[in-house]
Amino acid sequence: MEKTLCHYHPAQPATWRCAPCQRHFGDCCVPLNADAQDDYPRCALCNGQLEFLGAANTAQPFWERIPKFFAYALQPGPLAVSAMLALASLFMPPSVLLWFVLFSVATKYFYSVIEACSQAVTEAPSLVSAFSGDGFSLFFKQLVVFVLAFVALWLAADFDSEALYWAVTLGLLLVLPASIIRLALDKTLGAALSPDEIGQVIKAMGWRYLVLCAFLFILWQSPGWVTYMLASGLPKVVLMPVAAFLFGYFSVVMCAMMGYAVFQYQGALGYVVDDEEGRAAFPEAEYLRRRALAEAEIRVKEGQGCQALETLKTALTRTPEDIRLNERFHQLLFGLNERQRCLHHLHHYLPLAARSDPALAATALLNARQLQADFLPDDALVCERVAAALLDRHKTREALSLLRNLHQRFPGYPHIPRAYLLAARGFAENLGQIEPARQLLAFIRARYPQSPLIDEVATMEATLERLARV
Ligand SMILES: [Zn+2]
Ligand SMILES: [Zn+2]
Incomplete structure (x- = not known):
């Protein structure tokens, strides 16, 4: 007998089956609810009860x-x-x-x-x-x-x-x-x-x-x-x-x-038993989250993008701050070319990602720029954090565009010196443009002479001076 594998994850052994849909699922696709152990899991496609295959596919070979x-x-x-x-x-x-x-x-x-x-x-x-x-x-x-x-x-x-x-x-x-x-x-x-x-x-x-x-x-x-x-x-x-x-x-x-x-x-x-160890089950909230992610992935792989969006949307109303759910939702909207919905969701997603995972925020911003060439976040701190993440990925022009005229766009923002120091580094280190970097440093010096970053400004000015002479 050959091992049956998850239809959606060919590296995972199958543990469940939906006969009407003719699909096998691994544990990867069927999270269990620890708070309702007796509930039989349901098929992500037809919502029918799944049939348990036992440990036949997960068991270690006897030798x-x-x-x-x-x-x-x-x-x-x-x-x-x-x-x-x-x-x-x-x-x-x-x-x-x-x-x-x-x-x-x-x-x-x-x-x-x-x-x-x-x-x-x-x-x-x-x-x-x-x-x-x-x-x-x-x-x-x-x-x-x-x-x-x-x-x-x-x-x-x-x-x-x-x-x-x-x-x-x-x-x-x-x-x-x-x-x-x-x-x-x-x-x-x-x-x-x-x-x-x-x-x-x-x-x-x-x-x-x-x-x-x-x-x-x-x-x-x-x-x-x-x-x-x-x-x-x-x-x-x-x-x-x-x-x-x-x-x-x-x-x-x-x-x-x-x-x-x-x-x-x-x-x-012709019969079914489970390992004694039992399968991993999750507390209700984590279970719902995992189930939504698994179901959305299954829907996408079945070519049912709209249903996947619905699944994630429902999950997001329960936990609007969940980064994984938001990230999946964003990628899906972007992938389906849902321009308006994607831009709308970015207002919520970008600040969240900038806070908890700037690398994701950088990806989201690059996506946003493809939908709308002049897209700018409407928060100064988000601009600064995403710009730093973009600089790390050598997306210098995109990063600098987020920091351009920050003091005019957000006059009340207290971290203008820090943001412009970042921009000066972007110009000097990533682009090798010393002149704009110097202008930014001069601007900090003139406008914010009391800034605690003034020492760093001085150090960088000295470095740029040396580079200019070479
Ligand atoms: Zn799977
Ligand atoms: Zn089914």
Whole structure:
């Protein structure tokens, strides 16, 4: 199964779907409301309820989580089950019935691990849970599967063809994990033996199923190898419980891996679960803001600019000072060539941006100049701040045009010396024009001799003097 991605953000995995609109959405496009957790999110296009896809597209591949499976089996529950097997190998009388009981308890436990992991439960089932509830018959059902597998092998061996024998062995090894997964999920022998149901598991995982089989095969061999390596140094009385313990431990690791593989491919297997961590949800105000931004982006990408404007306008009536919303609104008006609305909005947006993000204000002013060549903000401080941002971007002429005749346009503005010092720098440093810079400095000196900036004026005059001589 390939990952499904957000229709609007091809780098983001899809977590929601609108069937009527035939659109997939990632978390990027569907913010959640922390103050109304039970509300199902709605489609930004048709306002219908979105369908949750679970974590199928966001889940980490199982082969990247190998250490986590080993850690999983170190929890109290799995360790207790392994210890129980070790103790039984030492002390249990050789009664077939007792061993059947023990194996049916252990099998039930292993299958509960597959089930828990397929639902992304990080805590392993407890030992006690292996003795209660139903599911003891799983062992016998599994036994039937194994017996049938052996019968197949035995028949294959009868044909006197080595190739056939190995083909059947390999086939069984490849089919068994899927059959075990089916038994763990459906708990019926029919499902564990049905080629359809087993095929569905294999098909859902595709070639990654082979990766799973390879890992399981290695894990299956591991307790045997460890026991073999210990065999030379240890007496049998120690070796038996060690082997039984390792069998229990590695079985849990294998089951955790199979369970997680099911979790990862849940979508293709036809059911939906979410990560335990849960998804990020935002307080009401932040949620509304994010939702408006996401919806506007979706509308724009669908070519529905007017609806995007409406969405942002509604959001702006709630939070008129929000810089992101205003910036999106401005860019959209500009992009849609809504000249009058854009110029009107600039009266509100430009002072806001000049206050909180001058770089955005510089962009807005350049946009405004394209709509109206002689556009000027009607506030002196805004002019000064935007001019500084424009100078930083080497838009010197635009910057200087904002500062031109500032003392006539805004006679009451107290920061004329500071603004003209800025303009003098623009002339001298960006344009290399020393004469107009000198005139501006002379103007400050003549008109505002008490200004605290007079020292800076003097320093700059000296610099310009030196430059003029060169
Ligand atoms: Zn998205
Ligand atoms: Zn829809």
